[in-house]
Amino acid sequence: MEFRLWNNACSSIADVRPPGQSPSELFQTPDPGEFSPFFKDPIMKTFECLCGNALFWDNYSCLGCHKDVGFCPNCEEIRSIDFVEEETWQCRHCQAILSKCRNGLAHGVCNWFLSDQEVAAGESLCWSCRLTKVVPDVSKPHYVELWRKLEAAKRRVLYSLKTIQLPICCDDCTVLPLEFHFKASTPEHLVTTGHSAGVITIQLEEADDVQRETVRVQFAEPHRTLVGHFRHELGHYFWDLLIRGTKEVDHFRSVFGDERSPTYEDAQRAYYANGPQSNWPQNFISAYASMHPWEDFAETFNAYLDIVAVLDTAGALRWIVPDFSNCKTMLTHYQKIGLSINEFNREMGLKDLVPEIYHADVRRKIEYLHGVVRTAAKRVDLATQGLMGEHPDPVLR
Numbered sequence: 001m002e003f004r005l006w007n008n009a010c011s012s013i014a015d016v017r018p019p020g021q022s023p024s025e026l027f028q029t030p031d032p033g034e035f036s037p038f039f040k041d042p043i044m045k046t047f048e049c050l051c052g053n054a055l056f057w058d059n060y061s062c063l064g065c066h067k068d069v070g071f072c073p074n075c076e077e078i079r080s081i082d083f084v085e086e087e088t089w090q091c092r093h094c095q096a097i098l099s100k101c102r103n104g105l106a107h108g109v110c111n112w113f114l115s116d117q118e119v120a121a122g123e124s125l126c127w128s129c130r131l132t133k134v135v136p137d138v139s140k141p142h143y144v145e146l147w148r149k150l151e152a153a154k155r156r157v158l159y160s161l162k163t164i165q166l167p168i169c170c171d172d173c174t175v176l177p178l179e180f181h182f183k184a185s186t187p188e189h190l191v192t193t194g195h196s197a198g199v200i201t202i203q204l205e206e207a208d209d210v211q212r213e214t215v216r217v218q219f220a221e222p223h224r225t226l227v228g229h230f231r232h233e234l235g236h237y238f239w240d241l242l243i244r245g246t247k248e249v250d251h252f253r254s255v256f257g258d259e260r261s262p263t264y265e266d267a268q269r270a271y272y273a274n275g276p277q278s279n280w281p282q283n284f285i286s287a288y289a290s291m292h293p294w295e296d297f298a299e300t301f302n303a304y305l306d307i308v309a310v311l312d313t314a315g316a317l318r319w320i321v322p323d324f325s326n327c328k329t330m331l332t333h334y335q336k337i338g339l340s341i342n343e344f345n346r347e348m349g350l351k352d353l354v355p356e357i358y359h360a361d362v363r364r365k366i367e368y369l370h371g372v373v374r375t376a377a378k379r380v381d382l383a384t385q386g387l388m389g390e391h392p393d394p395v396l397r
């Protein structure tokens with residue numbers, strides 16, 4: 001089986017966890033040290049133009065030197081990129097010859113570039129855009145603007161997966177190929193955001209700020225964001241990829257409960273009839289998580305990727321030294337950063353950055369998920385180094 005890992009190649013995956021050993025036992029490492037005060041060294045580690053100007057994730061050009069800016073697949077960073085000649089660019093950092101993603105050229109919805117190997121293989125879309133199999137009607141400018149927001153959020157979330165080296169199944173992988181479908185609702189057909197068998201469908205109207213905020217208020221959600229939608233639906237995807245039908249499922253049930261009883265349909269009906277479980281703040285990351293173990297896992301996965309993204313950025317800003325191998329340290333850093341930024345947000349009349357409360361049950365679920373992620377990343381890591389060979393009992397089908 002082939003799995004896409006960042007850093008070029010796909011790798012075969014097999015379970016390396018010794019029988020009976022829990023994920024948290026496998027990945028305990030010492031604390032890397034205390035939380036550093038903010039602004040100890042406010043120099044961006046990454047995303048800096050050669051002209052010295054800061055570059056940001058969604059930039060298409062540098063505001064300092066006006067060079068093109070985008071994601072270099074060789075550096076795996078946002079870089080300033082020289083236009084060489086028709087259809088040819090060159091990363092100013094690594095000197096790789098690159099091509100602009102067709103979705104960027106044709107529709108302005110992507111700032112990623114392709115390597116010359118990808119172009120030689122016949123590709124014209126970047127790796128992120130290749131995962132999008134259904135796009136809205138591009139003859140409608142408003143749809144293109146909404147699509148642009150969805151692609152930007154998707155790229156940001158995919159980058160978080162790189163941070164934790166969590167593989168997805170794409171390209172030639174047939175186990176559970178990941179696809180994104182971005183669809184507009186019509187008067188006859190309401191598109192529902194969700195995941196099914198590797199396909200993540202996002203309702204295009206969710207990218208409309210007014211509509212999304214209206215729904216957020218209606219459902220009394222503390223946040224409702226596009227990155228949150230991608231993180232949540234990827235939680236369902238990774239449950240299917242890493243847990244469904246594997247020996248991991250027993251461990252999952254001991255932490256999240258049995259997803260077979262009640263059935264998802266019964267749990268959903270009860271949730272919308274009676275509301276969330278009354279004890280949800282003590283036991284769940286969100287009210288919605290209390291509906292069913294699958295939603296609990298997806299909401300926990302969403303929160304876990306929030307943590308990864310915030311710590312990655314805090315690390316780039318040199319506020320902390322992130323340690324993505326140690327869940328306890330990750331939670332401690334996140335809590336300290338969250339409490340501080342919540343105060344800034346309140347000063348500005350904004351909602352809290354981190355509204356969730358991480359009670360013991362929630363922390364236990366996050367620690368479990370961390371173990372699942374680390375095991376998957378470790379399998380790919382070992383496979384990439386050629387240390388694995390064929391494993392007789394792969395956790396992934």
Ligand SMILES: [Zn+2]
Nearest residue numbers: 049051062065
């Ligand atoms: Zn510049």
Ligand SMILES: [Zn+2]
Nearest residue numbers: 072075091094
């Ligand atoms: Zn580069």
Ligand SMILES: [Zn+2]
Nearest residue numbers: 101110126129
């Ligand atoms: Zn693209």
Ligand SMILES: [Zn+2]
Nearest residue numbers: 232236295298
């Ligand atoms: Zn869900």
